[in-house]
Amino acid sequence: MQAHQCTKLIERISWRSLQPVTAFVPYNSVAIQKVVCICQPSASRRRAHITSKNLERCRSMSVSAARQQGGNDQAFTLVGSGRVGTALKKLGSGSDKIIERGQAVEGPPGPIIVCTRNNDLQGVLDSTPEDRRQDLVFIQNGMLQPWLDARYLGNNTQALVYFAVSKKGETPIDGKTDANPEGLTAVTGKHAHAFAARLAAGDLSCKVLDQTQYKKSMLEKLIWICAVMLVGTKTGNISVGEVEKDHKDKLSTLIRELAGSGEAELKVQLDEGVLERLLAYSRSVASFPTAVKEVPWRNGWFYNLSLQAKQDGKADPSPTHSAWLKEVGAVE
16 A cells, blocks of 8 residues: 555545544655544444554555655754653654753754653753743643643643653553554644654654643543552552452542543533543553652642632532542642
């Protein structure tokens, strides 16, 4: 299958559609990066003749074309040379600049990917010239939006990273599950296409989302990390897989509580099947350990909503979460 056939294959799916699904696809002979709609046909219409094998062949050809035709020549500035920073650099063309701790953030025009822990973000910002701060790309876990908004960075590029890098220098493993075989990693903002193209160079999936859809996806990941880590810590610091297998009731309770609280605060409605998607992700990273950490960025956001509700004379929107956080000593 040639690259131009891949484009036609995608178009054939798209024109039969009624329900668009946004996806990133590097495509065609000049390897232009573009967002296209691969769509799900209506049950009342004839399904396009397409197989998962053909889609994978199409994606492989597209990624290959991007590599061969220079579609990944965008130089990045990478702040941090840990597992993720090193992995992103290896996927590039060799023109990236690495910024280590304490160094001034300066580099080529384009994305500045912040590959540090949350507590280092202020230091990174302080080291970045004001005229380059809109190029900062944030890939950290947790609720970043209040911090970003307070620093006039609310519209900066953000990414939800689901691919895993077990050790520095190793090849990333894509974040795919039995519920989301297309992949879970997502990005939004000014440098979204460049970030997705970099991942595509390593055959890693990445969806380019608008801000509303990204907010929903971000909330789901926040719910997962807060709920799974808390249940795992409460039950003896067991693995993620043990939480999903042996404590599904406890996990389901927390997910439902946090979903309701988060939806109300962010004024969004999560898509149906949240519980199933998060359980599936738990199975895909079953060997991961559990620990409640970075509380101000994670569980602390939900806990503050509980405190605010009480101050307003309302019921705690997530009482189980509040009680268990106190039980494990994460809050007073």
